[in-house]
Structure formats: structure tokens, C-alpha cells
Amino acid sequence: xxxxxxxNAMLVLPDxxxxxxxxxxxxxxxxxxxxxxxxxxxxxxxxxxxxxGLVELHTDNLERHLQPRPKVEWPxxxxxxxxxxxxASTGITTVFDALRVGSVFTNTNAGYGEYARALAxxxxxxxxxxxxxxxxxxxxxxxxxxxxxxEEMAKFGPDDRIGxxxxxxxxxxxxxxxxxxxxxxxxMGKRGLSDAEFDAHVESQQALSERLGSLHETTAVAEARRxxxxxASHDDTTADQVAVSGLHGVRLAEFPTTAEAxxxxxDRGIAVMMGGPNLIRGGxxxxxxxxxxxxxxxxxxILSSDYVPSSLLTAGLMLGDLWDDLPxxxxxxxxxxxxxxxxxxxxxxxxxxxxxxxxxxxxGKANILRGVWVQGARVA
Numbered sequence: 358x359x360x361x362x363x364x365n366a367m368l369v370l371p372d373x374x375x376x377x378x379x380x381x382x383x384x385x386x387x388x389x390x391x392x393x394x395x396x397x398x399x400x401x402x403x404x405x406x407x408x409x410g411l412v413e414l415h416t417d418n419l420e421r422h423l424q425p426r427p428k429v430e431w432p433x434x435x436x437x438x439x440x441x442x443x444x445a446s447t448g449i450t451t452v453f454d455a456l457r458v459g460s461v462f463t464n465t466n467a468g469y470g471e472y473a474r475a476l477a478x479x480x481x482x483x484x485x486x487x488x489x490x491x492x493x494x495x496x497x498x499x500x501x502x503x504x505x506x507x508e509e510m511a512k513f514g515p516d517d518r519i520g521x522x523x524x525x526x527x528x529x530x531x532x533x534x535x536x537x538x539x540x541x542x543x544x545m546g547k548r549g550l551s552d553a554e555f556d557a558h559v560e561s562q563q564a565l566s567e568r569l570g571s572l573h574e575t576t577a578v579a580e581a582r583r584x585x586x587x588x589a590s591h592d593d594t595t596a597d598q599v600a601v602s603g604l605h606g607v608r609l610a611e612f613p614t615t616a617e618a619x620x621x622x623x624d625r626g627i628a629v630m631m632g633g634p635n636l637i638r639g640g641x642x643x644x645x646x647x648x649x650x651x652x653x654x655x656x657x658x659i660l661s662s663d664y665v666p667s668s669l670l671t672a673g674l675m676l677g678d679l680w681d682d683l684p685x686x687x688x689x690x691x692x693x694x695x696x697x698x699x700x701x702x703x704x705x706x707x708x709x710x711x712x713x714x715x716x717x718x719x720x721g722k723a724n725i726l727r728g729v730w731v732q733g734a735r736v737a
Contacts, residue, residue: 360387361733363716364395366402369409369687371705379407381712384732389708402716405727408687409705410450410713411669412694414521414630415496415611415661418443419454423476433479438488445490445737447666448726450713451695451703453496453520454480458510459503459573461565471505473497474512481518490736492713494520494698497586499577501526502566506573510580520698522581523589523611524574524602526566578605587698592645596621603627609697611661614645619656628697630659633668636675648672652679659697660689670717670724 364378368389378399380388395401422436422443444452456473477495484493495518499506513519581588589609590602599621602610610622611630622629631648632641640647651657660676662669669690677686688705695704703711712733718725729737 359734361712361730361735362396362399363402363407363714363728364399365393366405366407366716368407368706369684371688371692371707372684374683376404379706379714381714381730381733384712384734386706386708386710386712386714389706400728402727406717406719407706408448408715408717409691409703409710410491410715410729410731411448411673411690412698412700412704413444413449413452413662413666413669414609414659414694414698415455415523415663416444416452416666417455417664418662418666419456419476421664423472433476434483437476437480437483441483441489441491441493442737444666445729445731446726447662448670448715448717448729449491449662449666450715450729450731450736451492451494451700453494453698455496455498455523457498457500457525458513459500459506459525460509461503461562462505471509473509477513477517491731494518496521496523497584498523498525498591499573499580501570501573501577502562503573504565504569506569507576510576513580513584515583515585517584519584519586520700521589521609522577522584522586523591523609524577524605524607525591526570526574574605582606590627593618593622599625599627609659612645612663613651614641614643616646616650616654616656619646619651619654623656628658628693629656630661630694630697631657632663633660633672634663634665636660636672637668649679652676658689659693661694670715670726674717674719674724 361381368375368377375391377391419440422440423431458473460469460471480493483489497519499522588607589611590607591611592614593599593610594614596617599618603625607627610627613619619629635641636648660672673687673690676689677683692704703713714730716728718727
């Protein structure tokens with residue numbers, strides 16, 4: 358395998374920033390040396406940052422490639438390859454591709470069909486053939502308020518590289534969309550519904566949740582155990598909801614919507630994840646708690662790029678500035694998500710770790726990605 362040495366770099370280690378060089382060999386980090394020397398054959402980084410590759414636990418980016426415009430379906434394999442290349446170009450070296458399980462057919466104006474099993478097979482096939490640049494795992498978003506969750510989850514098993522199962526309950530009037538007016542803006546804008554169609558959608562979703570919600574929640578928790586996946590909650594809003602999450606064995610809270618819920622997660626040892634776009638924009642597009650508020654209160658552990666892949670690097674660096682602690686900020690996009698997902702071989706610059714490494718230059722408010730290596734091989 359190719360050996361690479363990055364010298365004269367600012368290495369962001371778990372506990373400090375060190376001027377030095379890093380040697381990558383046989384897919385691992387083989388050496389970390391302090392100093393400014395540039396040996397023959399080494400890459401002179403000129404003081405650029407060298408960080409661990411970014412670890413992304415929750416991204417909807419693949420869906421954008423699959424459906425670049427409403428009602429336009431793109432060939433799946435081409436979409437997966439393009440998605441993979443885009444993530445590599447933003448410094449993400451490990452991704453948990455979020456796929457929805459659970460469909461709604463009765464409301465044709467706002468319904469959505471099954472796709473996860475077929476798409477997962479295509480991702481795994483491309484990975485098996487070495488066609489992808491970065492490391493891919495699966496994240497099943499179990500939609501509690503749906504019609505077919507039980508049947509769809511039964512089609513997956515322990516061999517499918519499912520790292521995370523998240524409990525997604527989008528029943529109108531609670532959690533992310535407890536403000537019905539915010540939901541109205543989102544759904545009507547995305548689906549082009551009339552007022553009457555939106556009202557019918559809300560009524561049917563609430564009835565569906567009443568009929569099947571309990572069964573679906575129980576099923577999703579049990580299936581996560583069968584897969585061997587980490588269980589995540591989504592959009593917890595109250596301390597009571599966090600208490601239920603804790604009883605289910607949730608280890609990761611995705612996008613809690615209130616400071617109350619984030620504090621309850623911290624009290625129960627549940628890692629709190631927020632979105633990079635929320636941090637960068639200064640607030641939630643759904644009117645929920647701002648990521649910077651949780652960061653300032655010490656209640657933010659992990660960042661996700663959510664729907665903007667390039668936000669992950671920028672947001673991690675922003676937290677380093679906010680906390681005046683670059684290693685702590687970078688940990689939210691590297692070691693912390695890796696640890697939450699049960700990955701112990703990556704996420705930090707340490708001897709023997711996977712050689713997933715990125716080189717970044719900071720220029721004003723811009724972050725310029727100058728190189729990405731996955732297991733020591735350059736991919737961007």
C-alpha cells in the first residue's frame with residue numbers, strides 16, 4: 358500500500374495541537390513526530406491543519422442525489438457514487454447513510470413509498486466491489502408514524518452493516534413539528550398541498566400514529582437489537598420523552614428540540630447531536646433550540662451535517678473557536694461520533710488508528726480542504 362508523510366503541519370491530536378508530521382502506512386497511522394522538518398518525499402503542509410477524517414452519523418444527502426428535483430428519479434448507482442464523491446470532497450471519510458423505513462400510501466398527496474431495502478443492497482454491492490471512496494454504514498430511520506414499518510424492517514438483518522436505528526416520530530403536533538404552522542410551511546412548500554389537503558394530511562397522520570405508533574416503536578427497538586445497531590432517538594422535546602428513550606436503551610439523541618431535553622439526555626448519559634446547518638445559520642429552521650445555545654451550555658457532544666455535507670467541517674471548526682479549544686471542537690465531528698456509533702478504530706490522530714486524515718487550510722472565514730486520505734489512500 359502507498360505510504361504518505363504529511364510534514365510541517367498543525368496536527369490536531371485528541372488533547373492538543375502539535376506542529377509536526379504524520380506518517381501513514383499499511384492503512385494505519387504509523388508515526389507522529391513533533392517538529393517542522395520536511396523529509397525527502399514528504400508533503401510540506403506549510404502549517405495547514407491535519408485532522409482525523411470526519412465521521413457523519415446522519416445525512417439526508419443521498420436522497421437529494423436520488424431525486425434532484427420533485428418527481429425526477431435518478432439512476433441509483435450513479436446517485437450513490439456521486440453522493441460518495443461529494444462527501445469525500447468535504448472531508449467526510451465515514452458515513453452512516455440515512456435511509457427511511459416505514460411508508461405511507463393512504464394519503465397519495467403527501468405519501469411516500471418503500472425504497473430502503475433495494476437501495477441498501479445497491480450501496481453494499483458498490484462497497485463490496487470497491488467502487489466507493491469512503492467507508493459506508495447504514496442508518497435506518499424508523500418512521501413510527503407510517504403504515505409498513507414492521508414489514509420493511511423485517512427485510513434487514515445483522516449482515517447489512519446497520520450501525521444506527523433512529524426512532525423517528527413525525528406525528529403532527531409534537532417533537533420537531535409541535536408547531537403546526539411550521540409543519541404547514543414545510544409540507545405545503547415541499548409537496549405543493551392546498552390548505553384542505555394539508556389538513557387532511559394532519560388528520561390522517563395523527564390517526565395512523567394512534568393506531569400503530571406503539572407497535573412500531575416496540576418493533577423498531579427490538580429490530581435494532583437484532584441487527585446489533587446503536588439505538589438513537591430523534592427530536593426529543595421533553596424530559597419525559599428522554600426518560601422513555603433511556604428505557605429503550607437509546608445511546609444517541611439526534612437533534613433534541615429543547616434545552617430541557619438536552620439536559621435530560623446529559624443526565625442519563627445519552628450523547629447529544631445537533632446539526633451543522635443549525636450552528637452555522639444561528640438557529641433551527643423548525644423554530645427549535647439553537648445548536649449554539651446547547652454548545653454554550655456545555656450540552657453538545659456531536660455534530661451532523663444533516664442536509665449540507667460541507668457544514669460538518671465548518672461547524673466543527675466553529676465550535677473550536679467558540680470553546681477556544683480546537684481539539685474539543687474537532688472531536689464533535691470525529692472521535693465523538695465514532696465512539697457513539699461503536700467504532701473504535703478511527704476518529705483521532707493516534708498510533709495504530711485508521712489512516713483517515715484530512716488536510717485543511719483556514720483562510721479568513723473560509724476552510725479550504727487540500728487533501729483527503731482514507732486508509733492511507735488519497736481520495737480527494
